[in-house]
Amino acid sequence: MFLNNMDELDLKNELIEYGKALGFGIIKVTDVKPFDLWKNSIENIKSLDPSTSDSWDKRGMVHDVKDILPSANSIIVAVFPYVPYEVKFPNGYGSYSAHYKYYPIGHESMKKLGEFLIQKGYRAIIDAPFSLKSAANRAGVGYFGKNGVIHTKAYGSFITLHSILTDAKLPADGSMDGISDCGQCSICVNSCPTGAIGPNGAIIQSRCVRYNMHSSDFIPVDIREKIGQRLLGCDICQMVCPRNKMYKDKYVLPPWDEVSPFNIKSLMANWDRGLKGQLSDMGDIIGKNFARAQRILSTAVIIAGNSKDESYIPYLEHTLVHPHPPIRGHSAWAIGRIGGSRGLKILKEALKCEKHPKVLEEIRDGIDNIVI
Numbered sequence: 001m002f003l004n005n006m007d008e009l010d011l012k013n014e015l016i017e018y019g020k021a022l023g024f025g026i027i028k029v030t031d032v033k034p035f036d037l038w039k040n041s042i043e044n045i046k047s048l049d050p051s052t053s054d055s056w057d058k059r060g061m062v063h064d065v066k067d068i069l070p071s072a073n074s075i076i077v078a079v080f081p082y083v084p085y086e087v088k089f090p091n092g093y094g095s096y097s098a099h100y101k102y103y104p105i106g107h108e109s110m111k112k113l114g115e116f117l118i119q120k121g122y123r124a125i126i127d128a129p130f131s132l133k134s135a136a137n138r139a140g141v142g143y144f145g146k147n148g149v150i151h152t153k154a155y156g157s158f159i160t161l162h163s164i165l166t167d168a169k170l171p172a173d174g175s176m177d178g179i180s181d182c183g184q185c186s187i188c189v190n191s192c193p194t195g196a197i198g199p200n201g202a203i204i205q206s207r208c209v210r211y212n213m214h215s216s217d218f219i220p221v222d223i224r225e226k227i228g229q230r231l232l233g234c235d236i237c238q239m240v241c242p243r244n245k246m247y248k249d250k251y252v253l254p255p256w257d258e259v260s261p262f263n264i265k266s267l268m269a270n271w272d273r274g275l276k277g278q279l280s281d282m283g284d285i286i287g288k289n290f291a292r293a294q295r296i297l298s299t300a301v302i303i304a305g306n307s308k309d310e311s312y313i314p315y316l317e318h319t320l321v322h323p324h325p326p327i328r329g330h331s332a333w334a335i336g337r338i339g340g341s342r343g344l345k346i347l348k349e350a351l352k353c354e355k356h357p358k359v360l361e362e363i364r365d366g367i368d369n370i371v372i
């Protein structure tokens with residue numbers, strides 16, 4: 001399909017109007033040139049953090065979108081804004097970032113925008129695996145922060161980004177006048193609890209609280225301690241960012257019916273009877289991909305340990321026999337962190353029957369660190 005310049009502009013304006021009705025705050029277009037700078041930056045990150053380098057390969061991201069859609073002519077980038085949640089949730093409930101609630105909503109809205117193009121005879125691929133943040137910067141949506149997150153003038157960085165890769169030839173918007181506008185500001189770098197923000201804004205994934213929450217493996221002890229009561233997400237680097245000052249004193253808590261499935265004791269008590277119902281309820285809020293039993297339960301156990309609340313001890317005794325070794329290991333750590341004579345007795349009993357070397361190490365460390 002061939003359009004003249006006026007037809008292309010009319011299509012773009014119609015697309016933007018529909019997108020705004022779907023809840024997008026910003027919709028811009030960029031070209032389909034390869035993201036060479038992104039490719040080079042990933043190689044740099046891999047060299048800085050080799051232990052997580054394979055995670056980039058598993059994502060299947062490409063630097064040339066023509067590898068995804070050879071006939072591609074445009075990339076549409078859309079911003080779905082949201083109001084961030086309070087970090088502190090009610091006691092006994094794991095907190096989660098509002099990003100996880102609003103990303104699926106934005107994704108579904110982007111599907112509708114893509115359908116708009118498909119109905120007009122174009123191809124449209126939603127949220128394809130390329131550097132969306134690089135596309136957002138090139139489309140003039142916003143700048144990179146030193147925390148690796150895109151921030152916009154209107155909404156700061158509390159946004160979800162979405163894209164459509166299409167063969168529709170749409171007028172491109174001008175790019176930002178640079179990659180970042182942070183200058184000498186390093187508030188996010190200094191505020192990161194685990195020192196995960198490296199040189200020139202490179203994120204050291206192995207040190208990132210959020211990255212470790214997505215793992216089903218053993219989480220380093222110093223990172224466990226920084227998780228606090230967070231079940232999913234961190235947001236500290238965004239909350240301290242001056243570009244998000246419009247949200248100061250405006251953080252909210254989600255409605256109670258959304259918080260209730262994130263009860264820590266319920267997760268720990270019912271793992272052996274099946275968590276399908278509770279995880280399904282959680283998945284409706286944060287997305288099914290993140291509401292996975294081993295990941296969620298593993299972090300719930302860490303939250304219990306960080307609470308230092310002795311009422312969690314019976315629940316930790318229950319998770320100490322879970323078939324997944326990291327959950328047993330985290331349970332031993334949590335019991336040791338809470339302390340008490342009952343906890344010491346439980347760990348000594350566990351030492352007699354545990355076979356996994358890493359879990360044995362966690363049990364011994366828990367016994368050594370326990371305070372009666």
